[in-house]
Every structure is written in C-alpha cells, then in structure tokens.
Amino acid sequence: MPRTPLVVALGASLAAGCTSDRTLTRGPLPACAGAASTVALSVGAWTAYDVTADSGCAIFPANASTTDSAEYLVVVQAAGGTPGDSAPYRLEAGLARPAGGAAVRAPAGPARGARSIQAAFERRLRERGRRLAAAPAGAALRGGGSGAASLVRPAVGSVRSFSVCADLDCTTYRRVTARALIVERHIALYEDTLAPGGAIDDATVDSLAHGFDDRIYPLDTLAFGRESDTDSNGVVMVLLTPVINRLVTAAQCDTGGYISGFFDAADLAPATAARHNHGEVFYGLVPDPAGALSCRHSADTVAHILPGTFAHEFEHMINFVQHVLVRSGKAEDTWLDEALAKLAEELTADSHLPADTAGFTLGVYQDLYCAGQYLLAPESHFLLTTTDRSFGDVGAGWLFVRWLVDHTGADVTRALVQTSHTGTANVTQATGEPFATLAGRWALAVWVSDLPGFSAPPELRYASWSFRPAFATLNLQDPADFPRPFPLLPANVRSGTLDLAGWLRAGSGVYLLVHQEPGGGPDTLRAGGGAGALPASLVPRFEVVRLH
Numbered sequence: 001m002p003r004t005p006l007v008v009a010l011g012a013s014l015a016a017g018c019t020s021d022r023t024l025t026r027g028p029l030p031a032c033a034g035a036a037s038t039v040a041l042s043v044g045a046w047t048a049y050d051v052t053a054d055s056g057c058a059i060f061p062a063n064a065s066t067t068d069s070a071e072y073l074v075v076v077q078a079a080g081g082t083p084g085d086s087a088p089y090r091l092e093a094g095l096a097r098p099a100g101g102a103a104v105r106a107p108a109g110p111a112r113g114a115r116s117i118q119a120a121f122e123r124r125l126r127e128r129g130r131r132l133a134a135a136p137a138g139a140a141l142r143g144g145g146s147g148a149a150s151l152v153r154p155a156v157g158s159v160r161s162f163s164v165c166a167d168l169d170c171t172t173y174r175r176v177t178a179r180a181l182i183v184e185r186h187i188a189l190y191e192d193t194l195a196p197g198g199a200i201d202d203a204t205v206d207s208l209a210h211g212f213d214d215r216i217y218p219l220d221t222l223a224f225g226r227e228s229d230t231d232s233n234g235v236v237m238v239l240l241t242p243v244i245n246r247l248v249t250a251a252q253c254d255t256g257g258y259i260s261g262f263f264d265a266a267d268l269a270p271a272t273a274a275r276h277n278h279g280e281v282f283y284g285l286v287p288d289p290a291g292a293l294s295c296r297h298s299a300d301t302v303a304h305i306l307p308g309t310f311a312h313e314f315e316h317m318i319n320f321v322q323h324v325l326v327r328s329g330k331a332e333d334t335w336l337d338e339a340l341a342k343l344a345e346e347l348t349a350d351s352h353l354p355a356d357t358a359g360f361t362l363g364v365y366q367d368l369y370c371a372g373q374y375l376l377a378p379e380s381h382f383l384l385t386t387t388d389r390s391f392g393d394v395g396a397g398w399l400f401v402r403w404l405v406d407h408t409g410a411d412v413t414r415a416l417v418q419t420s421h422t423g424t425a426n427v428t429q430a431t432g433e434p435f436a437t438l439a440g441r442w443a444l445a446v447w448v449s450d451l452p453g454f455s456a457p458p459e460l461r462y463a464s465w466s467f468r469p470a471f472a473t474l475n476l477q478d479p480a481d482f483p484r485p486f487p488l489l490p491a492n493v494r495s496g497t498l499d500l501a502g503w504l505r506a507g508s509g510v511y512l513l514v515h516q517e518p519g520g521g522p523d524t525l526r527a528g529g530g531a532g533a534l535p536a537s538l539v540p541r542f543e544v545v546r547l548h
Contacts, residue, residue, distance in 0.1 A: 048079075085506045
C-alpha cells in the first residue's frame with residue numbers, strides 16, 4: 001500500500017542529511033519548422049518529443065470540445081547528458097512572441113536551495129573514492145570476501161587505533177585509540193577513548209549494535225550485495241569518535257548542518273588501505289550534550305540519527321566493494337551512489353512498519369525533506385549531480401531511484417550495485433530501457449502519480465508512496481520546513497502568457513500546465529537556449545501527458 005506517514009517535526013535530524021548566478025543571454029528563439037510535433041493525446045495518454053529534432057516546438061491542436069477544457073502537463077527536461085551539465089533555456093507559449101505584459105521569470109543560477117555540509121562532504125569522499133579506484137588495484141576480490149582460512153574477531157573491551165579523516169577535505173588524518181564496546185555477528189562497535197565520558201549508555205550501545213545486526217545488515221545486503229572482509233575479522237567496524245563532531249564548528253551547524261558519519265574509501269582501496277585502516281570501517285559522531293566539541297547532540301538525538309547513518313554509509317561501502325574490489329571497475333557516479341544510500345535509509349525505516357510508526361517516521365523524515373526541497377524548485381537542482389551540495393539534489397536522486405524500484409522491481413538495486421557499469425549507462429544496463437525514457441516517465445510521475453481526479457497509467461505512478469497526503473501532513477505539522485501542502489507547483493500556461501528563462505540542468509526540468517478553454521487553441525510551446533537551440537548533449541525533451 002502507498003504510505004502516508006504521520007510525521008512529527010525533527011529539526012535536528014534534518015541538518016545531517018542531505019553558487020553564484022550566471023548571466024543569461026536572451027535572444028530570439030528559432031522559428032518553428034515543419035518538424036514541429038503536434039500533440040495528439042487522449043486523456044491519460046503520454047509521450048515524449050525530441051526538442052532538438054522538433055525545432056524546439058510542440059503544437060497543441062485546438063480543443064475540439066465546446067464544453068470541456070483541455071489540460072496537459074509538460075516537463076521541458078534535460079533527460080540525459082553528462083552529470084553536472086547545464087544550459088540556459090527560454091520558453092515561450094503562443095503562436096507569436098508574447099505581448100509586453102507577459103510574465104517573465106528572472107534567470108536562475110546553478111543549483112540553489114538549502115545547503116548541506118554532510119552532502120558536500122559525501123560528494124568529496126565519493127570523488128576521492130573514484131580517484132582511488134582508478135589507482136593500481138592489484139587482484140580483484142571474487143565474491144566479496146577475503147578468502148581467508150580463518151577469522152580473528154575483535155574481543156569486547158579490546159583496544160585498537162584508527163586513522164580518521166579530520167577535516168572536510170580529508171587532507172589531514174588523526175590517529176585515535178578506541179575500545180570495542182560490543183561485538184555481535186556482523187558489527188564491532190568502537191568508541192573513541194577521548195569521547196565525553198558516559199555519553200553512550202549500555203542500552204544505546206545494545207540498540208545500535210542489534211539494530212545493525214538484525215535490521216540494517218540483512219536489508220542492505222539483500223538490496224545491494226555483500227561487503228568485503230579484507231581484514232579477516234568477520235565484522236564491519238563502526239567507530240564513534242569526537243573527530244566527527246569536530247569536522248564542523250558550532251556556527252557551521254546553524255547554517256549548513258553537521259556530519260553524522262561517513263564511509264572512507266581510503267580504508268579499502270588497494271592503493272591506500274595500508275596507510276589507513278585496511279578494513280571495513282565507517283564512522284559516526286558521539287553524543288555531546290554540553291556542546292563542548294561543536295553543536296550540541298543529546299544521547300537521544302544521536303541514538304535516533306545513527307541507525308539511518310549506518311544504513312546509508314553501509315550502502316556506500318558495499319557499492320565501493322562491488323564495483324571496485326570485486327570487479328576492478330570504477331566507483332559509482334556520485335548521484336546514483338547517493339540515491340541508493342538514501343534508499344537504504346528508507347528501507348530501514350520501512351522495516352519498522354506496521355507496528356512502529358514512530359521508528360518509520362524517524363527513518364524517512366529526512367528523505368521526505370530532501371524530496372520536498374527538490375520539488376519546491378526542480379529547475380534549480382540536478383538529478384545527475386556532481387556537486388551534491390544541496391538537499392534538493394539528494395532528494396531528486398531518491399525520488400528517481402524510489403520510482404525506478406517501483407517500476408522495475410526490488411531486484412534492480414542489486415543489478416545497479418553488482419556491476420562494473422556506472423551512472424546512466426548502469427541504469428540502462430540494469431533495466432534494459434534507455435535512461436532518457438526512464439527519466440521522462442519519472443519526471444511525469446512526480447506530478448501525476450496521485451493527482452486527484454486523474455488515473456495515472458502504471459508507468460507514471462509510485463506504487464510505494466502517496467506523496468500528496470504525506471506532504472500535506474508534513475505541511476500541517478512543520479510548515480517552516482514544508483511550506484506547501486504539495487511542494488511542486490507547475491507554471492500555468494495559456495496562449496501568449498509565458499516567457500520563462502533559466503537554466504536547464506542534467507536530469508531535471510521545468511514543469512508547466514498547458515490549459516485550453518473550450519474551443520481554445522491551437523497553441524505552440526517553443527523552447528530554445530539563451531541564444532539559439534538547446535544543446536543536444538542535454539537530451540532536451542518535451543515530456544507530455546494529457547490530464548483533461
């Protein structure tokens with residue numbers, strides 16, 4: 001059943017998740033040519049038109065009805081391209097240039113919106129992981145394990161040292177000493193000996209360890225595949241250390257959030273593992289109720305944050321292992337790796353249902369916040385991001401992968417991870433469908449999936465979510481973070497009333513509602529670049545579905 005969660009506000013957990021404008025040159029759009037596509041759709045039908053091949057024009061024929069209006073959702077989308085690519089766009093409606101009183105939107109610069117220090121830090125780690133993966137790798141691991149004849153598991157109370165990234169660029173590392181608080185079947189949980197005393201009690205330690213062992217580990221390995229065991233200790237090590245808290249200052253926490261945890265590919269990459277921790281490790285922050293290290297984090301807050309962080313970072317670890325260590329390939333593209341890690345958080349949250357709705361809410365709240373940030377301004381964000389600096393970019397990735405799983409089945413996540421393919425080519429290989437086709441269907445589904453009074457075809461639906469009631473609930477309970485009952489508001493288009501300009505970003509697009517009164521039309525929607533045609537490299541398309 002599609003989920004409509006009852007959500008409580010958790011402002012502290014939002015902070016952990018998830019550029020300047022450029023000048024737009026305005027010029028006349030190219031004239032429509034004979035190649036212009038004529039939209040001929042019945043209600044509920046959808047299609048896509050190649051903007052480049054259609055001379056940038058789509059013609060909506062006159063509404064033949066004298067009693068009913070006609071309405072179409074149009075997404076002018078960069079349906080592919082290289083991650084991070086963008087280009088200026090111009091949109092006009094009508095058969096002629098709009099009159100001087102037409103509405104004009106000011107040019108928008110590269111991706112804006114709420115900034116996330118965690119997301120930017122993750123991006124730098126994933127970029128470095130790709131560089132490390134390209135270094136001489138030696139023999140690949142087959143089957144995701146070390147092949148060692150025997151395991152030497154850590155003992156509870158044993159002490160070892162770790163090398164930990166100590167700044168946001170990981171140009172410096174700090175050596176810390178940590179003690180194993182608990183060792184279970186799949187996890188050894190360590191605490192830095194310099195952590196504030198008594199901050200993590202035994203109940204929290206047990207909850208974190210058993211939550212990973214009984215919930216996160218089986219879910220992530222089923223969805224994505226197995227981790228390696230390069231150090232032959234039979235467990236994933238998790239280190240909770242004040243070094244993570246100190247990655248940001250208290251002032252930075254107020255503007256961009258904090259780092260809740262991370263996976264560092266330097267611990268596993270053959271070229272660097274020996275200089276770091278040579279094993280399966282990810283890291284988390286420690287409780288700091290007094291704010292002595294950075295911003296304040298109560299023990300309860302950390303206990304709520306870390307399970308989602310564990311699920312997220314474990315996916316990054318598995319993804320690196322499967323792409324790089326098992327298959328000697330390249331590390332996954334930032335946008336897709338991050339999207340899958342956000343899905344891992346959601347899968348962990350789902351496992352709390354139906355009995356524990358509070359646990360579900362805690363786990364999925366940030367995914368919905370990031371999705372909401374994207375939907376508030378899709379054209380200000382990338383799906384195919386390389387920057388990963390904003391919550392909105394992260395939200396686009398989760399929304400796409402969530403729809404992809406609903407569309408193709410749960411096995412697609414393993415296909416995306418257990419491969420040497422990366423990025424959009426990986427999506428095409430895993431699904432057997434062109435990426436541009438999938439991206440277009442997803443873009444339409446975001447608006448029409450649960451649109452009241454409209455029966456969306458199966459390929460334009462989310463099977464797992466009813467987003468409108470979910471966001472409506474969030475808006476009632478937390479209007480500061482969720483300012484609209486449904487965040488996406490397409491621009492309304494009537495003949496001769498549209499003159500929009502901005503930036504089209506890889507994978508994302510501009511949402512329009514084209515409305516014709518009874519007997520109205522014909523109408524033309526014309527798209528171009530800042531001066532001339534949109535670049536074919538972005539795969540510009542009109543995605544169109546008839547609503548009424």
